[in-house]
Amino acid sequence: MTTNKFQNNLMNENLSKKRKKDGANKVTGYLPDEKPEFIELILFALQQIIVMFPATVLVALITGFHVSTTVFASGLATLGFILITRKKIPLYYGSSFSYIATIASIMSTDTFSGYSLNDKISIAQFGIVMSGFVSIFAGIIIQKSGEKLIDKVLPPTITGSIAIIIGLSLAGNAMGNAAAIPPTVSKASQQIATNYAWLIAIITLFSTILYSVYLKGKLSQLPILFGLLTGYFAALVIGLISGISFLNFHTIQSSSILNLPIFTFPKPSWEAMMAIMPIAIATIPESTAHVYQLDTYVNDLAKKKGINNRYDIAGNLGLNLVGDGIGDMISGMIGGPAGTNYGENLSTMAISKNFSVPVLIAASILTMIIACFTPLINLIYSIPTAVIGGLSIYLYGVIAAQGITIMLDKKVDLFSSKNLAVIAVILIIGLGGTYSFEGGMIPMFGVELPSLATAAVVGILLNLMLSFREDK
Numbered sequence: 001m002t003t004n005k006f007q008n009n010l011m012n013e014n015l016s017k018k019r020k021k022d023g024a025n026k027v028t029g030y031l032p033d034e035k036p037e038f039i040e041l042i043l044f045a046l047q048q049i050i051v052m053f054p055a056t057v058l059v060a061l062i063t064g065f066h067v068s069t070t071v072f073a074s075g076l077a078t079l080g081f082i083l084i085t086r087k088k089i090p091l092y093y094g095s096s097f098s099y100i101a102t103i104a105s106i107m108s109t110d111t112f113s114g115y116s117l118n119d120k121i122s123i124a125q126f127g128i129v130m131s132g133f134v135s136i137f138a139g140i141i142i143q144k145s146g147e148k149l150i151d152k153v154l155p156p157t158i159t160g161s162i163a164i165i166i167g168l169s170l171a172g173n174a175m176g177n178a179a180a181i182p183p184t185v186s187k188a189s190q191q192i193a194t195n196y197a198w199l200i201a202i203i204t205l206f207s208t209i210l211y212s213v214y215l216k217g218k219l220s221q222l223p224i225l226f227g228l229l230t231g232y233f234a235a236l237v238i239g240l241i242s243g244i245s246f247l248n249f250h251t252i253q254s255s256s257i258l259n260l261p262i263f264t265f266p267k268p269s270w271e272a273m274m275a276i277m278p279i280a281i282a283t284i285p286e287s288t289a290h291v292y293q294l295d296t297y298v299n300d301l302a303k304k305k306g307i308n309n310r311y312d313i314a315g316n317l318g319l320n321l322v323g324d325g326i327g328d329m330i331s332g333m334i335g336g337p338a339g340t341n342y343g344e345n346l347s348t349m350a351i352s353k354n355f356s357v358p359v360l361i362a363a364s365i366l367t368m369i370i371a372c373f374t375p376l377i378n379l380i381y382s383i384p385t386a387v388i389g390g391l392s393i394y395l396y397g398v399i400a401a402q403g404i405t406i407m408l409d410k411k412v413d414l415f416s417s418k419n420l421a422v423i424a425v426i427l428i429i430g431l432g433g434t435y436s437f438e439g440g441m442i443p444m445f446g447v448e449l450p451s452l453a454t455a456a457v458v459g460i461l462l463n464l465m466l467s468f469r470e471d472k
Contacts, residue, residue, distance in 0.1 A: 073336025
């Protein structure tokens with residue numbers, strides 16, 4: 001009797017240890033069709049909004065578009081993208097840097113110098129809406145042709161390389177933001193203010209990394225939000241000690257709490273259509289790279305969670321491009337810039353292991369709400385640029401690292417002369433063009449070509465040319 005009791009106690013103890021071990025090894029994260037609890041949903045959504053906000057606002061400021069309208073358009077276009085892709089592809093739509101030079105040139109050209117700001121935006125909108133048809137057309141072709149065409153035109157040597165140059169081409173922005181100081185700082189105090197900015201950025205960067213590595217369970221999915229809050233608090237404390245105000249809560253001056261965005265509507269323009277429409281070609285390799293990255297990370301999480309069903313995200317590449325095109329048309333119809341799915345948001349999902357589509361739906365709705373309330377817009381604006389820089393160093397680096405992940409996952413032969421040639425040309429044209437010429441525009445044969453788009457097109461053509469005779 002005593003022996004049986006001892007054996008039972010031993011079995012119970014072993015079972016308890018096993019349960020504790022299983023709990024400790026439990027994989028946290030959300031797959032595209034999984035939905036977090038309400039509070040978690042809101043926190044995860046805010047995290048997605050935070051990482052897309054700086055780039056989206058920056059595009060508006062550079063192009064001259066209305067900021068609140070641009071923010072609202074990103075949320076509405078994301079919602080449209082998710083519905084068009086039947087909730088299968090968790091990506092956030094935001095304003096693309098590929099279009100900046102062209103849109104800005106249209107906004108400042110002498111041809112439209114006598115037009116009002118809203119009229120100029122309306123003219124650019126027509127080109128943006130028309131660019132949506134390029135993505136939709138490409139998506140339909142790919143959807144009908146299947147994986148064989150994708151592998152031939154956009155193999156991992158191209159999509160991986162594009163992802164790498166997207167991340168690394170933003171490195172200058174990240175480092176510049178990390179050293180940014182408030183415009184109100186006097187010339188005599190600029191050096192000390194820069195030192196404080198670096199301190200804020202470093203605190204933000206390393207706290208975010210530590211949160212992403214060491215937090216466990218549900219908290220491990222919020223490293224970006226926690227990192228931002230840590231950097232924000234550090235900026236507040238440093239501001240109080242130094243007297244340098246890194247936080248500004250009055251960027252938008254308004255006596256009204258509720259301010260609806262300024263919606264404008266497209267005006268047909270042959271010039272805008274011819275200038276903006278072709279740029280959509282540049283976003284196709286970028287968007288494709290994001291889809292392959294997403295496919296790799298989602299299925300890795302599914303495997304770790306013990307789910308045997310494969311999420312065929314890469315198989316929906318054509319649908320993704322159709323969604324991108326619809327996003328451009330939605331944004332362009334109400335006064336927002338052209339865009340594509342955002343690498344920053346994808347990096348956040350990869351770091352936090354949160355690929356939930358309901359989270360992105362919540363983020364898109366909250367974004368539209370924020371765009372209509374002055375205090376909420378000012379709260380987002382109050383985030384110091386140095387904090388954004390600290391986060392960006394991590395996020396942009398992850399985008400580049402995901403390009404390497406694509407090549408590893410697809411087992412790219414890096415001893416192949418063909419593969420090395422394609423990768424080398426894309427990297428050098430993309431990065432060299434970005435850092436050698438103003439605005440990343442390569443002056444060539446009397447025209448200026450966007451470096452990322454040029455790198456993508458040259459890479460595609462080179463790959464097709466070299467495919468006639470494969471290395472053995």
